Amino acid sequence: MARATTNAPTAAPTAAQVIARGLHAAGCRHAFGMPGGEVLSVMDALVEAGIAFHLIKHENPGGYMAEGAYHMTGAPGILLATLGPGMANAVNVIANAEQERVPLVYLTGCVDPAEALGYTHQVFDHRAVLAPVTKATFMAEDGAVDTLIGRALTIATEGRPGPVHIDLPVSLATKAQPNARAPVIARAAPAAPAEGPALAAARAALARARRPILIAGAELLFRGTAEMGTAEVGAAEAVAAFARDFTIPVVTTYKAKGVLPEDDPLALGAAGLSPRADAQILPLIETADLIVLAGYDPIEMRHAWCDPWDPDRVPVIEFTAAPNPHGVHRVSHGFAGDIGAGLAALRDGIAPQATWSNGAPAETKRALAAAFPADEPWGPAAIVEEVRQALPEHGVATVDSGAHRILLSQIWRCARPRTLLQSSALGSMGCALPLAIGAKLAAPEVPVVAFTGDAGLEMVLGELATLRDLALPVVVVVFVDASLALIELKQRGTGLANVGVDFGETDFAAVARALGGHGIDVKTRSELRQAVEDGLAADSFTVIAAHIDRGSYDGRF
Ligand SMILES: Cc1ncc(C[n+]2csc(CCOP(=O)(O)OP(=O)(O)O)c2C)c(N)n1
Ligand SMILES: [Mg+2]
Numbered sequence: 073m074a075r076a077t078t079n080a081p082t083a084a085p086t087a088a089q090v091i092a093r094g095l096h097a098a099g100c101r102h103a104f105g106m107p108g109g110e111v112l113s114v115m116d117a118l119v120e121a122g123i124a125f126h127l128i129k130h131e132n133p134g135g136y137m138a139e140g141a142y143h144m145t146g147a148p149g150i151l152l153a154t155l156g157p158g159m160a161n162a163v164n165v166i167a168n169a170e171q172e173r174v175p176l177v178y179l180t181g182c183v184d185p186a187e188a189l190g191y192t193h194q195v196f197d198h199r200a201v202l203a204p205v206t207k208a209t210f211m212a213e214d215g216a217v218d219t220l221i222g223r224a225l226t227i228a229t230e231g232r233p234g235p236v237h238i239d240l241p242v243s244l245a246t247k248a249q250p251n252a253r254a255p256v257i258a259r260a261a262p263a264a265p266a267e268g269p270a271l272a273a274a275r276a277a278l279a280r281a282r283r284p285i286l287i288a289g290a291e292l293l294f295r296g297t298a299e300m301g302t303a304e305v306g307a308a309e310a311v312a313a314f315a316r317d318f319t320i321p322v323v324t325t326y327k328a329k330g331v332l333p334e335d336d337p338l339a340l341g342a343a344g345l346s347p348r349a350d351a352q353i354l355p356l357i358e359t360a361d362l363i364v365l366a367g368y369d370p371i372e373m374r375h376a377w378c379d380p381w382d383p384d385r386v387p388v389i390e391f392t393a394a395p396n397p398h399g400v401h402r403v404s405h406g407f408a409g410d411i412g413a414g415l416a417a418l419r420d421g422i423a424p425q426a427t428w429s430n431g432a433p434a435e436t437k438r439a440l441a442a443a444f445p446a447d448e449p450w451g452p453a454a455i456v457e458e459v460r461q462a463l464p465e466h467g468v469a470t471v472d473s474g475a476h477r478i479l480l481s482q483i484w485r486c487a488r489p490r491t492l493l494q495s496s497a498l499g500s501m502g503c504a505l506p507l508a509i510g511a512k513l514a515a516p517e518v519p520v521v522a523f524t525g526d527a528g529l530e531m532v533l534g535e536l537a538t539l540r541d542l543a544l545p546v547v548v549v550v551f552v553d554a555s556l557a558l559i560e561l562k563q564r565g566t567g568l569a570n571v572g573v574d575f576g577e578t579d580f581a582a583v584a585r586a587l588g589g590h591g592i593d594v595k596t597r598s599e600l601r602q603a604v605e606d607g608l609a610a611d612s613f614t615v616i617a618a619h620i621d622r623g624s625y626d627g628r629f
Contacts, residue, residue: 084250087217087240088114092121094221094255095177099147099297102126102514104134106161108154110181113245115152123150126513126542129534131158133506135165136495137538139174140470140510143490144518146295146303148175148228149510155181156194160201164500166235167205171371171497172327173290175233177224178206184241185211202237209237214244215251222255229302230259231394232369233294257300262393263409265417270405277387277404279422281362282429284320286311290327291367291393292411293489308489310412311366318424320364321433323353325372326496330486340433341440343373344496345478346629348443350376356436357381364418365390367411370400371497377401391415444482444628450596452551452625455618456480458597459521459549462604467519468511470494472504472528475557475625480523482629502531505548509535512544519608521547527556530578539613540588547607548615549600550580555622574622584615593617 085093091114095103103118104126105111119125128134131153138149149169153159159180169176180198182188188195199209208227212220224236265271278284288311296302308331315322315338322332323340332339343353354376357363363381365388370377381388383404390396390403391414407414446453456479463469465487471477471494486492493511495503508522529550539546551557560573581591589612594600600618607614 084248085252086113086117086246087212087214087249088117088245089120090217090249090252091179091221091238091240092117092123094218094225095148095150096121096123097254097299098225098257099145099299100150101145101147102138102141102510103150103152104128104137104510105152106131106134106154106158107152108158108181110183110242111152111154111179111240111245114179114181114240118150118152125152126538128538130532131161132165133502133532133535135162135169135176135178136503136506137510137513138176139169139172140493140507141514142174142176142295143493144511144514146297148177148225150177150179152179155183155198156196159198163201163205166202166237168495168498168500168503169235170205170207172495173233173294173369174235175228176235177228178202178235178237180237180239181245182211182239182241184243198239199237205235206237207234210239212238212240212244214247215249217249218252218255222257225255225300226258229257229296229300232291259300259302261410262413264413265407265409270407271417274387274389274405274418275420275422277362277389278318278418282425282427283360284318284362284364284427285357285360286315286320286322286364286366287368288322288324288328288331288366289368290325290372291369292328292331294393307367307411310415314415314419318419319427321428325368326481326492326494327372328367328489329481329484329492330489333487334485335487337434337437340437342481343377344481345374346482347376348629349440349482352436352439352443354380356432359432361386363388365403366415367391367393369396370398373400389418444479446483450620452476452479452620453483453628454597455549455551455600455620456483458600459523459604460484462601462608463521464519465491467491467521468493468508470504470507470511470520470522472524473499473501474525474528475561476523476525476551478558478629479625501525501528504528505532505535508546508548509539509542509544512546513542521549521604523549523551525557526550526552526554526578526580527575529580533583536584536587536589536613536615543611544613545607545610546613547604548613549604550615550617552577552580552617552619553622553624557622557625561625580615580617584613589613589615591615591617593619595619
């Protein structure tokens with residue numbers, strides 16, 4: 073149990089100050105939100121505690137910014153909204169944090185419970201709305217605000233992280249809490265597998281394996297902070313070392329791209345949404361004689377990954393951050409806790425053997441490269457390839473939902489983990505731009521590019537003005553096809569009439585200039601390359617409108 077320390081001044085802090093100081097003590101330095109009269113004291117307390125408050129244009133993208141900052145720092149994200157309409161605006165991003173396993177503290181104001189009995193304007197039950205999409209939702213209580221913030225941080229970060237909501241009544245926010253103590257973050261160290269029959273059987277399976285395969289997922293990337301005593305445990309590095317030492321090919325989910333550098337011969341790229349990739353990867357898994365799941369959470373995967381192997385036929389050894397009651401796949405032996413320690417226990421005393429004498433993984437890697445060619449003169453794959461070449465290895469890319477995301481996730485090469493951010497579980501549009509803003513804000517030295525479809529950008533266009541206000545030189549690449557390409561593709565594929573999927577072409581470059589950034593239209597590889605290089609070196613944001621034909625994704629994934 074870690075007790076965070078604060079330099080508490082002598083006067084009793086208010087409830088808002090107790091919450092703000094607790095968040096600061098946990099390592100949080102950025103909060104995003106839109107105030108209303110009911111949360112002014114909370115905003116004030118955050119700033120006083122040393123947490124920068126960033127005004128956004130819409131609460132929902134504000135939550136994605138908080139997530140972007142979390143990926144860069146490990147500190148839980150903070151989103152602040154006022155009651156009623158403000159609170160309701162962020163429901164999507166709270167559901168996203170729940171599905172994407174993002175520790176997020178959602179602070180909202182509310183009218184005092186006694187007043188709410190006889191007052192109706194903007195009043196509804198915030199907690200009832202958020203209950204299904206949060207790990208916990210609390211109403212702050214006088215005298216227990218210190219306990220509450222400690223619990224909220226504990227719940228948000230333990231096991232499988234997620235969002236926690238705190239509703240803070242207006243008059244309690246400014247009420248002194250004379251007995252408040254520094255919050256206790258009650259987090260037990262994640263367990264290593266215990267010696268016993270399950271571990272012995274798993275070790276025997278590894279010793280026997282000649283065609284092992286490993287599937288790596290998002291749980292390898294969970295982060296924490298030194299302040300909370302939950303800094304990283306190095307699970308991604310443990311997976312990479314295990315794969316190399318035992319010559320085990322690695323498939324990742326979209327979120328876990330880069331756990332093994334994707335140019336490594338053992339890296340078979342990412343799976344999840346593309347039937348074309350599944351057609352190469354699933355048959356290889358069929359022929360494996362051992363499947364190791366490392367931090368693999370199937371919430372990112374489509375139907376083809378439901379019950380994809382039979383543990384009665386092939387041993388399946390699973391290491392997860394927390395017990396996994398999802399029922400999406402079956403395993404022979406499951407170990408919940410410290411994934412790196414789990415792999416260490418698995419391999420302990422086992423001598424690596426030669427694997428895959430038939431060369432099948434190398435053949436799969438070749439077939440995957442052939443299935444997703446990028447050597448076109450111009451088009452979505454050319455755009456992805458050019459930007460990849462312009463963005464340094466440590467640069468961070470974000471990508472929105474749509475046809476462009478599926479193609480990009482298959483062909484974008486990650487040399488490091490956590491360098492491609494997206495909403496791959498909820499799969500929400502409107503995430504790429506704000507994720508990029510949060511990442512750049514929290515790690516200004518890292519070059520950041522956001523990829524988005526045109527409809528996705530139109531959903532959050534106002535946040536370009538946030539980029540202006542924060543003076544962040546993020547490069548935004550928008551695939552302009554005047555179409556909901558992914559949905560149009562499905563509509564056409566099922567023989568339905570063309571309805572509700574096409575729209576007019578926006579002059580995004582002009583919009584960017586109007587909002588204080590740079591804007592440029594590109595239609596060739598060389599124009600794009602130059603624009604990205606200029607954008608990364610610029611002092612304000614750049615929107616690059618990359619024009620492609622409608623129907624550009626036909627037959628691609
Ligand atoms: C918030 C939200 N609304 C709707 C969807 C369904 N949806 C998924 S992709 C997509 C089309 C996105 O169009 P665009 O941003 O232009 O990207 P493109 O498919 O053209 O690459 C839609 C409507 C979603 N995932 N999220
Ligand atoms: Mg589009």
